[in-house]
Amino acid sequence: MRYKQLAKEYVQQIESGQLAIHSKMPSLRHFKQLHSVSMTTALNCYQYLESLGWLLAKPQSGYYVAQQPLFIEHPQTPTFVSFQSTT
Secondary structure (H helix, E strand, O other): OHHHHHHHHHHHHHHHOOOOOOOEOOOHHHHHHHHOOOHHHHHHHHHHHHHOOOEEEEOOOEEEEOOOOOOOOOOOOOOOOOOOOOO
């Protein structure tokens, strides 16, 4: 699907630092023109990135690069520290 291909490109730009954390993403209209896609594809791409935690939607403001992805593909197993009771 085209929106997933575009999303992958944006993830690479975020990971490489080309798109800074908290930076504003292009408006949906600009995205549509920039990539020659429909408004539906543009919206699907941004919503997909938001669902993965890469973007944050701010009502009446637009989409912004998230501080870190909220979705982790390979979560690490937590490390538990053992302790002994002093009582």
